[in-house]
Amino acid sequence: MRLVLMCLLSLAVCEGQVVTFDLSDYNPQNATTHVQKMFINLTAGVSEIWVNNVPESVGFYVVQVHSFPYNVTLSSTRKFRSKDSVEGVNVGLVSFNDNDTRFYVKSKNQTKALIVVVIYNKKDPIPGGCNLTFNTEYAPYQLVSYTEDLIIVQSQAPSAFDTTCDKNNIQVDLYHLYLHENNYAEKYYFDGIENMLTVDLIKSHGYKVSTVDGYFKYRKLYSAYRGVGQVFAIVATYHNRSSAYVPAVSYGCDLDNQDESCYGPVTPHWKVICAFLLIFGLFVNFFGHKFFRITLYLIGFVIGVFITYVILSLSSNNLTVSEKTTTAVLIGLIYGSLWLLMWWKFGIPILSVSLTFFLSGFLLASIVFYAGVADLKIFHNDINFWLTFLAIVIAFHTMFTMWTLEWHVFGCSFLGAYACVAALNYYTGGNLQYIVINSFRRMVVNNFNMATIDPPFQILDITQSILLVAMTTFGFYYQMKEQRSKPPFPPHRYTTLEEGVSETTPLIRDTTGVIYSDI
Numbered sequence: 409m410r411l412v413l414m415c416l417l418s419l420a421v422c423e424g425q426v427v428t429f430d431l432s433d434y435n436p437q438n439a440t441t442h443v444q445k446m447f448i449n450l451t452a453g454v455s456e457i458w459v460n461n462v463p464e465s466v467g468f469y470v471v472q473v474h475s476f477p478y479n480v481t482l483s484s485t486r487k488f489r490s491k492d493s494v495e496g497v498n499v500g501l502v503s504f505n506d507n508d509t510r511f512y513v514k515s516k517n518q519t520k521a522l523i524v525v526v527i528y529n530k531k532d533p534i535p536g537g538c539n540l541t542f543n544t545e546y547a548p549y550q551l552v553s554y555t556e557d558l559i560i561v562q563s564q565a566p567s568a569f570d571t572t573c574d575k576n577n578i579q580v581d582l583y584h585l586y587l588h589e590n591n592y593a594e595k596y597y598f599d600g601i602e603n604m605l606t607v608d609l610i611k612s613h614g615y616k617v618s619t620v621d622g623y624f625k626y627r628k629l630y631s632a633y634r635g636v637g638q639v640f641a642i643v644a645t646y647h648n649r650s651s652a653y654v655p656a657v658s659y660g661c662d663l664d665n666q667d668e669s670c671y672g673p674v675t676p677h678w679k680v681i682c683a684f685l686l687i688f689g690l691f692v693n694f695f696g697h698k699f700f701r702i703t704l705y706l707i708g709f710v711i712g713v714f715i716t717y718v719i720l721s722l723s724s725n726n727l728t729v730s731e732k733t734t735t736a737v738l739i740g741l742i743y744g745s746l747w748l749l750m751w752w753k754f755g756i757p758i759l760s761v762s763l764t765f766f767l768s769g770f771l772l773a774s775i776v777f778y779a780g781v782a783d784l785k786i787f788h789n790d791i792n793f794w795l796t797f798l799a800i801v802i803a804f805h806t807m808f809t810m811w812t813l814e815w816h817v818f819g820c821s822f823l824g825a826y827a828c829v830a831a832l833n834y835y836t837g838g839n840l841q842y843i844v845i846n847s848f849r850r851m852v853v854n855n856f857n858m859a860t861i862d863p864p865f866q867i868l869d870i871t872q873s874i875l876l877v878a879m880t881t882f883g884f885y886y887q888m889k890e891q892r893s894k895p896p897f898p899p900h901r902y903t904t905l906e907e908g909v910s911e912t913t914p915l916i917r918d919t920t921g922v923i924y925s926d927i
């Protein structure tokens with residue numbers, strides 16, 4: 409293995425670098441020699457990869473180029489025809505036992521690259537060996553693309569020496585591995601890839617995800633956590649022999665445009681929403697129960713915004729985010745007023761707090777599914793999913809109703825704490841906001857039931873979970889202390905009127921003689 413700089417030897421034929429791999433010391437018994445790899449700074453232009461002295465015992469090998477951050481094109485001919493070349497940041501081609509094979513790598517920009525040769529036996533399944541959809545006949549690579557909500561990993565079915573593509577009896581297992589959160593350094597990128605190069609490495613580092621037969625088998629969907637890098641890997645197994653596809657990385661965002669694309673939302677709309685969430689969160693966390701009417705209004709408002717946003721997203725695709733948000737906020741204001749009116753008219757605490765209970769139940773159910781339940785196979789089915797979801801919400805709601813005061817205080821602290829944490833993510837990074845976003849996606853995004861949820865849970869997420877629990881506990885404790893020796897709920901207007909005090913009087917005396925703040 410050595411890097412020969414042809415440019416130094418002969419300036420006349422200078423086209424780029426030549427990277428040489430020598431397989432002569434390959435020994436089928438020795439697993440450690442199955443992979444050869446080398447880092448190189450690819451210059452702009454065409455470079456060559458030479459694979460020399462391929463022993464008879466090699467069945468086939470996969471040549472891979474992983475570049476960062478720019479695309480490269482890998483081809484088995486100098487002409488770069490589309491049927492023998494592939495473009496991307498994680499590319500690879502299969503080659504059979506030919507001596508002295510050459511590959512060509514075209515790069516528009518100078519970029520750092522990891523070049524790998526993985527060697528397999530004749531009886532190992534060939535990754536992407538059934539040429540069904542991709543340009544190249546053997547396509548051991550994965551094509552990764554993303555939308556706002558989903559990461560889509562496409563691959564081609566494997567083949568094996570004594571079976572046909574129609575039978576499709578080769579087992580395919582998919583894995584993924586999260587890179588360091590909010591860190592786009594090339595070190596983490598290449599570390600992640602090196603950890604997913606061979607079958608053994610994939611099995612020890614990767615997390616296996618569920619697969620389904622049919623259309624989505626080779627078109628795997630993952631919930632997108634924008635800005636968090638993931639390595640995707642596939643292992644094909646046939647008669648106890650396995651081979652690995654070329655690992656592929658996606659950050660779910662455009663690295664060339666990191667500030668806008670990878671770090672939180674930067675539009676003014678989102679800034680306003682995050683600031684509102686933070687204030688709303690702090691207020692409700694500490695004073696939600698004390699200022700009962702304001703809280704009723706806020707909860708009605710939040711529910712209104714959410715429902716309207718879901719309906720708008722479901723019913724039309726051609727509204728922009730800001731149009732949807734503006735409409736949702738306006739309708740939310742009406743919802744808030746209506747809900748407040750409900751208290752003014754009936755004054756039944758158990759009725760008025762039911763929205764708080766519903767929202768807390770919704771959040772708790774979302775946490776349950778976020779924490780892994782959503783990835784169980786039975787919940788690919790929408791009916792199973794929503795019935796279970798509803799059952800959880802109702803169970804919590806029923807429990808909450810039994811101790812209305814305590815659970816209302818808890819609900820306020822919990823919802824407030826979550827709103828704070830989700831808004832903080834805008835400034836600090838972290839993924840807890842996806843607890844609600846994933847439930848929302850399940851409602852409105854097509855095929856989201858097929859997506860793997862398995863969220864990243866790294867140091868920031870752990871810190872924020874602790875913050876969520878701590879804030880909820882503290883808010884609950886503080887509000888219960890404030891609440892001591894006061895009536896559980898503010899008196900209703902009829903009581904107020906009987907005492908001969910105007911409805912608008914902000915402070916009234918309750919029976920214990922304690923001043924009750926009645927805003």
Ligand SMILES: *[C@@H]1O[C@H](CO)[C@@H](O)[C@H](O)[C@H]1NC(C)=O
Nearest residue numbers: 433435436437438439440441
């Ligand atoms: C495996 O390869 C390593 C390094 O290439 C070598 O030191 C070792 O002796 C080999 N083992 C066998 C069983 O060939």
Ligand SMILES: *[C@@H]1O[C@H](CO)[C@@H](O)[C@H](O)[C@H]1NC(C)=O
Nearest residue numbers: 411446447448449450520521
């Ligand atoms: C690539 O370039 C960087 C600096 O530009 C240098 O630190 C590094 O050693 C080079 N790597 C190789 C393999 O030449």
Ligand SMILES: *[C@@H]1O[C@H](CO)[C@@H](O)[C@H](O)[C@H]1NC(C)=O
Nearest residue numbers: 461462463464505506507508
């Ligand atoms: C490839 O070359 C090596 C050494 O030159 C030789 O031992 C081997 O048999 C050759 N393999 C094939 C398939 O021609």
Ligand SMILES: *[C@@H]1O[C@H](CO)[C@@H](O)[C@H](O)[C@H]1NC(C)=O
Nearest residue numbers: 478479480494495496497551
């Ligand atoms: C990089 O390659 C991918 C896959 O072919 C392609 O979708 C993308 O547009 C390319 N990016 C650039 C900047 O050329």
Ligand SMILES: *[C@@H]1O[C@H](CO)[C@@H](O)[C@H](O)[C@H]1NC(C)=O
Nearest residue numbers: 452477478479516517518664
């Ligand atoms: C390549 O580099 C040049 C200048 O260094 C830059 O203008 C261009 O956008 C880069 N190309 C890509 C595909 O990023």
Ligand SMILES: *[C@@H]1O[C@H](CO)[C@@H](O)[C@H](O)[C@H]1NC(C)=O
Nearest residue numbers: 538539540541542544545546
């Ligand atoms: C697959 O490759 C073989 C050989 O190159 C070719 O005959 C066949 O038509 C290809 N099938 C598809 C679906 O492209």
Ligand SMILES: *[C@@H]1O[C@H](CO)[C@@H](O)[C@H](O)[C@H]1NC(C)=O
Nearest residue numbers: 531579645646647648649650
């Ligand atoms: C695969 O290996 C297991 C044990 O490792 C063995 O029981 C089984 O028979 C093997 N299957 C095949 C098809 O070789």
